[in-house]
Amino acid sequence: MEFTLKQKEEVVDKLEQLLESIEIIQERCKDYHSLDDFLQTPWGMTVIEACIMRLQVIGEAIKGIDDKTHQELLVNYPQVPWRKIVGLRNIISHEYANIDYDIIWTVIKKYLSPLRETVELVRQDLM
Template structure:
């Protein structure tokens, strides 16, 4: 599908806002988790792990869609995030769900989500300026 620069910007903004919302949800829902074992020791913890994994899948898929819409031009403008790795988490969780390591998911949540959120919010600020084109 062909997009105009204006359409790409609007669609990209919508995708970025969905990603922002998903990251915030993960952070809020896991605020009581302090270690990977907190996921594994209770059914409530397992529910939080399941929910976080689902949202990580959504984030990865949304980033893939964002990359398509922006013709792979937006994400490379921020080199502080390993975008292919972030998108790859989606594939790992989706295709190897029963082998998910709670330690790895906790590492992503506790160490990687805040920088990702900052990058997403930076893109939102940039794309919110009507003069910005992609």
Template sequence: MDKAPTAELLDFILESLRLIKRRFSGIASSDDFLDSDEGLDKLDAISMRLQSIGEALKNLDKCQQELLLMVANKEYWNKIIRTREILTHHYIDIDAETIYMICDEKLEELEQKILKLREYLK
């Protein structure tokens, strides 16, 4: 995989993170996802974007693993890819608390790592 498709995947991840953050604004607890149709819509939309991020990283891991390893170890990336597997194959088991925790605690770190990867490509 050359730099152009890699850059496109990284840009897609960054755009997905931006959309998740926008959708997550106003969510103060995992209950906010479950208390209304609007909250459920946000939970679904965020879950889909998290799934897409995991898919993009899965593709990068296949072709650009050495690039990913420049900013984090394999275990870090595997956790995100495994989350994608859960969202894809066990959607009925999605836990609003887990999605809330990911949005509240993990997105900033991922965004910083993706921005570093973009810099390495330049």
């Protein structure tokens, strides 16, 4: 599907939000080597809670991209589990008390870098 210039601009804006959130999370977490490093101090808890909010922003941006492109863009990049990311956003938004910090830690340490690479590719493909 071809996207209008307006759609492309809106999607690129969402992709920029995604990249900014990924960068912020990675910067905040660079000195933490385990989940326990977060959970053992009040400051660590503040950092992980802030990162969770940024993960929510990522999920919102992906949801927004899907809405703006009628779910016809991100399906072309199946290496990322887009629906799972939106699902995590739903848990953060609606079931905050049930957040599993082990999952959050895994997402931060294992999945953000590949997500960043794909988001940069999507942005490049749109330009």
